[in-house]
Amino acid sequence: MRLSRSVTLSLRTVALAYLVLLLLLPVGVIFAKTFEHGFGTAWGWITTPAAVSAFWLSVLIAAIAVPLNTIFGVGTALVLVRGKARGRALLDSLIDLPFVVSPVIVGLALVLVYGVDGWFGKWFMDQGVRIIYAPAGMIIATVFVSLPFVVREVAPVLLEVGEEQEQAAATLGASRWQTFWRITLPSIRWGIAYGVVLTTARALGEIGAVAVVSSNVAGSTLTLPLLVQQRMTTSFGPQAVTSSYAAGTELAIMSLVVLLAMTLIAPRKGDAA
Amino acid sequence: MSIEVESVSKRFGEFTALDGVSLNVVEGGLTALLGPSGSGKSTLLRIIAGLEVPDSGAIRLDGRDVTQARPQDRGIGFVFQHYAPFEHMSVFENVAFGLRIRKRPRDEVRRRVDELLALVGLTQWGGQRPHQLSGGQRQRMALARALAVDPRLLLLDEPFGALDANVRGELRRWLRRLHDEQGVTTVLVTHDQEEAMEISDTIAVMNAGRIEQVGSPREVYDSPATEFVMSFIGPVSRVEGRLVRPHDVAVSLEPEPGTVEAMVTRVIHLGFEVRIELELPGGERAHAQLTRAQTDQLELAPGDIVYVRWGARGTTGDVPQPRAEASPPATA
Numbered sequence: 033m034r035l036s037r038s039v040t041l042s043l044r045t046v047a048l049a050y051l052v053l054l055l056l057l058p059v060g061v062i063f064a065k066t067f068e069h070g071f072g073t074a075w076g077w078i079t080t081p082a083a084v085s086a087f088w089l090s091v092l093i094a095a096i097a098v099p100l101n102t103i104f105g106v107g108t109a110l111v112l113v114r115g116k117a118r119g120r121a122l123l124d125s126l127i128d129l130p131f132v133v134s135p136v137i138v139g140l141a142l143v144l145v146y147g148v149d150g151w152f153g154k155w156f157m158d159q160g161v162r163i164i165y166a167p168a169g170m171i172i173a174t175v176f177v178s179l180p181f182v183v184r185e186v187a188p189v190l191l192e193v194g195e196e197q198e199q200a201a202a203t204l205g206a207s208r209w210q211t212f213w214r215i216t217l218p219s220i221r222w223g224i225a226y227g228v229v230l231t232t233a234r235a236l237g238e239i240g241a242v243a244v245v246s247s248n249v250a251g252s253t254l255t256l257p258l259l260v261q262q263r264m265t266t267s268f269g270p271q272a273v274t275s276s277y278a279a280g281t282e283l284a285i286m287s288l289v290v291l292l293a294m295t296l297i298a299p300r301k302g303d304a305a
Numbered sequence: 306m307s308i309e310v311e312s313v314s315k316r317f318g319e320f321t322a323l324d325g326v327s328l329n330v331v332e333g334g335l336t337a338l339l340g341p342s343g344s345g346k347s348t349l350l351r352i353i354a355g356l357e358v359p360d361s362g363a364i365r366l367d368g369r370d371v372t373q374a375r376p377q378d379r380g381i382g383f384v385f386q387h388y389a390p391f392e393h394m395s396v397f398e399n400v401a402f403g404l405r406i407r408k409r410p411r412d413e414v415r416r417r418v419d420e421l422l423a424l425v426g427l428t429q430w431g432g433q434r435p436h437q438l439s440g441g442q443r444q445r446m447a448l449a450r451a452l453a454v455d456p457r458l459l460l461l462d463e464p465f466g467a468l469d470a471n472v473r474g475e476l477r478r479w480l481r482r483l484h485d486e487q488g489v490t491t492v493l494v495t496h497d498q499e500e501a502m503e504i505s506d507t508i509a510v511m512n513a514g515r516i517e518q519v520g521s522p523r524e525v526y527d528s529p530a531t532e533f534v535m536s537f538i539g540p541v542s543r544v545e546g547r548l549v550r551p552h553d554v555a556v557s558l559e560p561e562p563g564t565v566e567a568m569v570t571r572v573i574h575l576g577f578e579v580r581i582e583l584e585l586p587g588g589e590r591a592h593a594q595l596t597r598a599q600t601d602q603l604e605l606a607p608g609d610i611v612y613v614r615w616g617a618r619g620t621t622g623d624v625p626q627p628r629a630e631a632s633p634p635a636t637a
């Protein structure tokens with residue numbers, strides 16, 4: 033389709049304005065507000081004990097949720113694409129559940145199941161394990177909401193790569209396990225990489241489900257997004273703005289670092305994918 | 306390695322890919338499974354390789370029942386139609402794969418792979434990725450990869466199907482020489498009768514999930530067991546209820562006993578050969594293949610009335626033969 037020059041120009045303007053208004057401007061404002069009173073002030077706000085604790089809790093949750101969902105995601109994608117078992121269609125639609133259900137509902141459901149009065153909660157309490165209103169519950173909630181990303185990134189790649197290379201490996205004497213490590217995994221590595229980026233971003237940024245199962249105690253059960261929210265809603269004045277924006281900037285930088293890391297190891301054009 | 310295929314059947318849903326196929330392949334030969342698409346030839350090859358499991362029947366390699374054995378336990382080499390190169394590995398590593406799986410010492414792998422790359426003319430290309438090779442080169446890489454593990458049986462699925470016509474002819478002759486030098490029992494699948502005739506010792510002609518005839522190229526051409534074999538191997542015309550080969554049609558200008566009248570509708574010069582299209586009084590069409598000298602002598606032109614004799618050759622049966630006879634043990 034060929035568009036006239038004026039149409040192209042106005043379409044570009046609209047797209048650009050859209051991006052600026054919705055993406056660049058708010059993010060820019062956060063950065064600007066963060067450093068309004070100087071770098072030292074901002075640094076001070078992200079090095080308070082509560083902020084440091086929130087940073088490490090966010091890292092811990094991501095460090096557990098991302099590997100779990102990566103392993104589960106690759107396995108599930110293999111079952112969905114290569115498997116012959118019945119019930120794959122059901123599994124396929126179940127995978128998207130975390131996308132469809134509101135995160136708040138996810139949190140509430142976890143409270144019902146693992147809370148003190150929940151189905152399994154009592155048993156866990158008897159063992160001395162606290163899940164709801166503790167980091168364990170926040171990890172479960174994060175795993176749940178970030179579950180589909182790796183599956184959804186890897187499955188299409190598996191489908192596109194096809195089965196022939198794996199069959200060729202088998203005729204050359206490779207066992208299933210050898211074929212997986214030497215053939216399947218290397219050919220889906222970029223799909224996994226993108227899935228990991230998305231999972232990490234979601235794990236770091238999730239607030240809805242995690243808020244429900246967190247006790248929201250600064251220094252123990254606050255993640256960075258929860259800290260931003262708490263600083264925003266419970267304190268007043270310019271301090272509130274700077275302190276929460278500082279935590280927000282920290283969060284944004286963490287996500288950017290993950291994205292940057294991926295871009296650096298991602299394939300250059302012309303390299304075999 | 307000898308192969309015995311015994312009453313193998315395979316269905317995919319409602320589609321019957323193989324319907325009680327039996328076939329014997331003797332050690333050392335080059336056998337072509339020839340048939341149109343959907344005839345079951347690729348399925349049969351994949352079942353021999355262990356990439357598919359038959360619904361019923363048995364596969365024996367050197368007398369050992371391998372029907373349920375995994376591909377990696379069969380001692381075979383397989384070349385896929387689209388070569389299935391390992392895209393993330395260099396050409397060298399592709400060829401080395403089977404040896405690495407077998408944990409051969411590093412210097413032995415090096416030596417063997419270099420040897421194979423030289424054999425297939427890819428010495429310069431060892432460090433490249435498969436996608437940097439041409440189709441013919443990828444083909445040869447796939448062959449080297451399959452040969453690296455010293456298979457006793459080499460299986461090739463439409464090995465030249467994805468190549469240009471001239472590359473195809475060249476590779477075909479090259480593969481035949483390779484087979485003569487290495488002596489590995491080879492089975493290849495093709496839908497191209499000319500390819501099967503040129504390259505193989507034995508042809509198994511397949512149609513609709515069955516083997517119609519097994520024989521040398523000359524046998525299946527000169528004594529086709531069924532009408533299908535006759536019409537699939539070489540050109541035919543159907544006249545007066547039977548099949549005739551164009552080069553068996555004799556054309557003369559005078560009526561003789563046993564000839565029928567026909568009108569020339571077209572004269573097509575194909576270099577050395579000339580193709581004469583004919584129409585019979587009843588409206589049936591046929592064609593004759595003559596040499597240029599014959600045509601010049603007859604001075605044929607469209608509209609001429611000629612007298613033709615259909616020649617003696619026909620199918621050995623003209624009716625499909627019993628299946629037991631349609632797939633006798635192959636002799637090489």
